[in-house]
Amino acid sequence: MEQKLRDEAKSLLEQGKVDYIIGFEPGSLKFTTTPLITGAQGDISRLVINPFIVNNLSVFLTEVKGRVGIVTKGCDSRSIVSLMQDNKIAREDVVILGIPCSGIIDLSKVEKLVGKSRDEIDDINRDDDRVVVTVNGSKKEFPVSETLFDNCLGCEFPTPQEYDILLGEPTLPPSDKYQAASLAKIKQLKAMPAQQRWKFWESEFDRCIRCYACRNICPACFCQRCFVEESEPQWLLPVPRWQENLMFQVMRNIHVAGRCTDCGECERACPMNIPLRSLTREMYGIVDELFHYKAGMDKDASPLLAAYEATDTGDFIR
Amino acid sequence: MTQESRWEPTLLGFLCRWCSYAGADLAGTSRRKYPANIRVVRVPCSGRVDPLFILKALRLGFDGVLVSGCHPGDCHYQTGNYYARRRMALTKRFLEYIGIEPQRIQASWVSASEGQKFAQVVTEVTKEVKEIGPNRLFTSERQGNGTKATR
Numbered sequence: 001m002e003q004k005l006r007d008e009a010k011s012l013l014e015q016g017k018v019d020y021i022i023g024f025e026p027g028s029l030k031f032t033t034t035p036l037i038t039g040a041q042g043d044i045s046r047l048v049i050n051p052f053i054v055n056n057l058s059v060f061l062t063e064v065k066g067r068v069g070i071v072t073k074g075c076d077s078r079s080i081v082s083l084m085q086d087n088k089i090a091r092e093d094v095v096i097l098g099i100p101c102s103g104i105i106d107l108s109k110v111e112k113l114v115g116k117s118r119d120e121i122d123d124i125n126r127d128d129d130r131v132v133v134t135v136n137g138s139k140k141e142f143p144v145s146e147t148l149f150d151n152c153l154g155c156e157f158p159t160p161q162e163y164d165i166l167l168g169e170p171t172l173p174p175s176d177k178y179q180a181a182s183l184a185k186i187k188q189l190k191a192m193p194a195q196q197r198w199k200f201w202e203s204e205f206d207r208c209i210r211c212y213a214c215r216n217i218c219p220a221c222f223c224q225r226c227f228v229e230e231s232e233p234q235w236l237l238p239v240p241r242w243q244e245n246l247m248f249q250v251m252r253n254i255h256v257a258g259r260c261t262d263c264g265e266c267e268r269a270c271p272m273n274i275p276l277r278s279l280t281r282e283m284y285g286i287v288d289e290l291f292h293y294k295a296g297m298d299k300d301a302s303p304l305l306a307a308y309e310a311t312d313t314g315d316f317i318r
Numbered sequence: 319m320t321q322e323s324r325w326e327p328t329l330l331g332f333l334c335r336w337c338s339y340a341g342a343d344l345a346g347t348s349r350r351k352y353p354a355n356i357r358v359v360r361v362p363c364s365g366r367v368d369p370l371f372i373l374k375a376l377r378l379g380f381d382g383v384l385v386s387g388c389h390p391g392d393c394h395y396q397t398g399n400y401y402a403r404r405r406m407a408l409t410k411r412f413l414e415y416i417g418i419e420p421q422r423i424q425a426s427w428v429s430a431s432e433g434q435k436f437a438q439v440v441t442e443v444t445k446e447v448k449e450i451g452p453n454r455l456f457t458s459e460r461q462g463n464g465t466k467a468t469r
Contacts, residue, residue: 190415198417198455227370235370243456247373250416254369257408279416286411291404305408308400310390313407318426318439 001099001168002049005071008097008165010044012069018095019066024053030118031107037064047071049167051105051126054149056263058083059219067093073101075151077160078261078296079219085296085303086259088222098163100171103144103152105131110147114140144174145181151264151277154182161297185278186285201246207272208245210238214266214276215252220259220295227251249276253283258304260284261295327381327447329356331440332371334364336394337429338386344433352437353444356384363387365398369409372423377456382422382447386439389427399427418455421446 005023012018025036025046033053036046037060049071057070058079072080077096083089103126110124111117114133123134131147133140145153152174159170180187189197212228215221228236228248235251236244253260260280267277287293290313293304301307333339339360345352357380361367364387372383385406387399403425410423424446426439 194414194417194419196417197415201416235374243377246416247377250373250412251370253412254405254409257412282415283408283412286408286415290407290411305401305404308397308404310400312400312403314390314403316407316410316420316425317403318424318442 002047004167005049005097005099006044006047008167009047009069010041012095013039013041013044017067018069020064021047021069021071022057022060022064023047023071023097024049024055024057027052030121031105031124035060049099051103051124052107053099054104054268056217056219056265059217059265061089061094061219062222067095069095069097071099072096072160072163073099073104074155074158074160075101075261075263076219077162078157078294079259079263080296081162081299082220082259082261082296082303083222084299085301086222091299095165096160096163098160098166100159100166100168101152101155102126102158102171103148103155103174105147106149110142113142113146145178148174149264149268150182150185151262151281153178154262154281156294162299183281185275186282189278202242204274205245205249206242208240208242208249208274209272210240210245210248211271213269213271214249217265217269218252218256218260219263219265220256220261221252223255249279253279256280257283258287258291258293259295325448325452326353327355327444327452328379329382329384329440329443329447330375330380331356331358331384331386332361332364332367333358333428334387334394334399335360335362337388337392338364338426338436340430341386341428341432341436344430345436346433348433350433350437352440355444356440363393363395363398364402365393365395365400367402367405369405372409373413376418376422376453379453379456381453382424382443384424384426384439384443386426386428386436389429392429419450421450422453 009021020039022037024033026048027034031052035055056076056079058076084091114135116135121135125132129144130141155173158173236248262281262284264277270276367385375383387402393399406425414420424443428436
């Protein structure tokens with residue numbers, strides 16, 4: 001798959017079909033990758049595909065000018081389609097190099113399982129339904145349910161929904177038995193009484209330092225000017241108090257409703273380890289339940305909140 | 319009598335200029351009685367109401383928020399209330415999930431001829447909010463009956 005990607009990327013650049021390629025290259029740390037944005041054919045050999053290509057690269061599409069070839073997993077392709085629905089990018093300006101994805105390995109889960117840090121681990125490999133970790137020459141196997149990211153376990157569309165070139169055979173979503181693991185945290189929260197839930201979020205957002213990493217990494221957060229930075233009226237104080245932090249995150253979730261594809265980038269970007277996906281995934285669920293809408297499935301559809309149905313639920317209205 | 323039993327909720331109402339605001343007016347001119355707990359903000363359309371307004375009101379210490387517009391099909395701008403309905407449905411469900419009592423976020427359709435209904439809605443909403451008690455969601459930084467803005 002990696003070689004095919006390099007060949008395709010190279011010919012796209014050679015033929016002038018794209019100005020830039022957005023993909024992944026090996027990161028400076030072990031078992032990481034970092035985004036690579038390049039227009040030089042010489043850089044193409046740096047492109048990689050492995051089970052650690054974590055970033056949702058579609059966030060760069062609104063910033064890179066010209067025609068772009070982009071390496072895309074299932075969830076990312078939906079983010080791209082969602083951007084098209086909002087007229088942020090044009091279909092003809094993007095060449096989507098689709099990767100049928102079988103899930104991204106959560107390094108912190110692996111580190112916890114083997115009790116070693118990344119530098120002490122020799123190798124991590126995906127083998128069908130297991131992940132094989134090599135430490136000091138000895139191999140240990142773990143089921144994917146314990147090693148993949150939570151959002152990958154509940155992935156509905158691992159193969160890109162929209163693509164120009166598909167770099168492999170389409171993959172099937174993980175079996176339903178992993179769904180429970182994917183939604184475990186949310187289920188736990190929902191079982192709490194409302195007051196306790198509020199206390200939970202209070203304690204989580206007490207840590208928030210308002211670095212806005214979650215917003216900046218989110219492809220659905222594309223406002224030119226964010227409401228948190230508005231000063232007239234000043235909706236939020238810039239001080240990182242939990243009240244303001246929680247309000248910020250709640251509003252962000254409402255803004256990305258119908259755009260969020262559960263890619264999980266916000267939670268990964270958070271330096272304070274706030275379980276943001278427990279908010280975004282619940283919003284994703286509410287959108288699906290109330291309006292039978294999934295983000296980024298149809299580039300010609302109207303965005304969720306820019307449309308309505310006469311039959312929309314109104315049972316809460318007096 | 320304790321402080322608590324004398325407590326009265328303060329509600330913020332966003333009323334659409336064409337229907338609900340006129341409905342509230344009619345309630346007044348026809349001398350309908352309803353609790354004086356509601357503070358009214360006139361908006362051009364229920365579709366103007368950003369979920370941010372609702373959240374900000376709760377943050378400021380209002381005990382409940384009512385968004386009221388024209389009945390489906392009656393919007394002066396044809397479709398504004400349909401958009402409002404989607405937005406409100408999402409907002410209400412999501413705020414419930416993070417732990418805000420659902421009674422604090424209310425919506426109604428009140429037409430310009432429904433003065434009676436407006437009085438009834440405000441009465442019911444006030445009663446419901448009174449039952450769940452003061453909005454203490456954000457109150458770890460202050461005591462008493464909310465901020466200056468709501469008194």
